[in-house]
Amino acid sequence: MIIKNLLKKIPHACLLYFTYIRSITPRKTVNLFFSKVSRRIGSITPSAHPYIAVIDITNICNLRCYHCPTGKKLYGRKPGFIDIDKVKKFMVEYGKYLFVAHLFSWGEPLMNSNVGRIIRLVRSYRVSTTISTNLNTKDKARLEEICESGLDYLIVSIDGATQDVYSRYRVGGKLELVMENLHYIKDYKQRNKLQTPIVEWQYLIFDHNKHEVEAARILATNLVDVFNAKSGIVPKQFHVAWFGTKRCPFLWSNVVLQVDGGIGACCNLIDKEDDFGNLSTDSFKKIWHSKRYKGARSLFSPKLIDRLEPDLKHPCLNCSLVHLQPHLKEYLQKNVHVRSEDIASVHEDDTIAVRYSKDKEPVRTD
Ligand SMILES: C[S@@+](CC[C@H](N)C(=O)[O-])C[C@H]1O[C@@H](n2cnc3c(N)ncnc32)[C@H](O)[C@@H]1O
Numbered sequence: 215m216i217i218k219n220l221l222k223k224i225p226h227a228c229l230l231y232f233t234y235i236r237s238i239t240p241r242k243t244v245n246l247f248f249s250k251v252s253r254r255i256g257s258i259t260p261s262a263h264p265y266i267a268v269i270d271i272t273n274i275c276n277l278r279c280y281h282c283p284t285g286k287k288l289y290g291r292k293p294g295f296i297d298i299d300k301v302k303k304f305m306v307e308y309g310k311y312l313f314v315a316h317l318f319s320w321g322e323p324l325m326n327s328n329v330g331r332i333i334r335l336v337r338s339y340r341v342s343t344t345i346s347t348n349l350n351t352k353d354k355a356r357l358e359e360i361c362e363s364g365l366d367y368l369i370v371s372i373d374g375a376t377q378d379v380y381s382r383y384r385v386g387g388k389l390e391l392v393m394e395n396l397h398y399i400k401d402y403k404q405r406n407k408l409q410t411p412i413v414e415w416q417y418l419i420f421d422h423n424k425h426e427v428e429a430a431r432i433l434a435t436n437l438v439d440v441f442n443a444k445s446g447i448v449p450k451q452f453h454v455a456w457f458g459t460k461r462c463p464f465l466w467s468n469v470v471l472q473v474d475g476g477i478g479a480c481c482n483l484i485d486k487e488d489d490f491g492n493l494s495t496d497s498f499k500k501i502w503h504s505k506r507y508k509g510a511r512s513l514f515s516p517k518l519i520d521r522l523e524p525d526l527k528h529p530c531l532n533c534s535l536v537h538l539q540p541h542l543k544e545y546l547q548k549n550v551h552v553r554s555e556d557i558a559s560v561h562e563d564d565t566i567a568v569r570y571s572k573d574k575e576p577v578r579t580d
């Protein structure tokens with residue numbers, strides 16, 4: 215009860231960081247410090263390791279959200295579930311540096327029947343775990359499993375207070391089922407005296423649902439720990455999401471373990487061809503200092519601009535953040551592989567993924 219009352223007083227952003235406390239070790243702290251320094255000075259071969267991991271435990275989903283490539287069935291790689299041995303291999307090498315692992319990227323994590331085992335495995339390395347879910351499941355045992363596994367933070371994506379408005383974005387979703395599940399989790403935690411997962415109602419605000427934010431806030435009262443209403447990204451205005459960001463926030467601190475063992479630099483890059491390496495063939499250290507990683511980091515150093523290959527082929531070149539770099543303006547205009555000067559055109563399939571190659575067609579499955 216005391217902890218619960220305390221949690222209510224802590225603002226949302228702090229609450230998520232609060233879950234990282236159990237992850238702190240001297241080694242991780244030193245690594246974090248050097249990672250920050252490397253980014254600040256723009257080192258292209260950082261000695262520090264990433265301290266945040268995204269582990270995409272499945273890229274399959276039961277909904278069809280309008281701006282999500284998975285929702286549109288525009289997969290960038292074969293749909294599937296991650297092999298738990300790949301997660302083990304990754305954790306053995308990197309668990310000692312990680313503060314948090316986000317166990318989702320482009321799919322619905324609760325569809326993976328191993329979700330509880332994966333949470334336990336990751337937590338055994340003293341790494342905090344988060345999941346974002348649409349919570350459209352009838353499997354109450356799975357809800358119990360994620361509570362019992364020790365999951366630290368659960369984000370539930372609910373962008374409406376009525377079925378009609380909710381399902382405009384979460385196509386195929388049932389608000390009644392989601393609400394039933396939220397009550398179930400709340401009761402289960404209470405019955406079993408569990409403090410975690412901390413549950414967040416995430417409300418993505420778009421034009422079609424902004425009038426229901428306050429009604430949703432009322433529904434969320436006393437049901438979840440955090441109500442977080444924030445702007446949803448509209449692909450053609452993606453650059454707005456970077457407001458205030460100068461250097462890429464991911465290239466020095468994050469790593470994405472894709473569902474098939476591929477290593478990606480950030481969640482925006484989803485296509486297989488855009489991976490920075492694969493753990494089945496290379497060690498992470500080699501990938502971290504590969505030409506692709508070094509090339510990406512050097513895009514953010516004005517003093518290295520003269521060293522860039524004139525027609526460099528690189529997945530980050532179609533990222534709206536790269537297009538916002540004033541020192542790259544001329545370079546991007548000249549590079550024949552860059553899709554267009556217009557940032558918006560990189561999202562021409564109207565999803566929030568960054569697509570690179572001119573001739574590449576996303577894999578459509580149905
Ligand atoms: C691709 S989803 C995968 C996890 C899960 N299926 C879900 O929707 O919560 C990852 C996160 O992206 C968010 N998301 C989806 N569409 C978005 C958009 N247009 N702008 C910002 N975030 C978005 C989801 O709400 C979720 O928190």
Ligand code: SF4
Pocket residue numbers: 275276277278279282283284285286320321322348384
């Ligand atoms: S945003 Fe999440 S729920 Fe919606 S289609 Fe994508 S993966 Fe599924």
Ligand code: SF4
Pocket residue numbers: 462463464465479480481482483510529530533534535536568
């Ligand atoms: S695509 Fe953009 S956000 Fe992602 S790693 Fe490259 S530069 Fe950073």
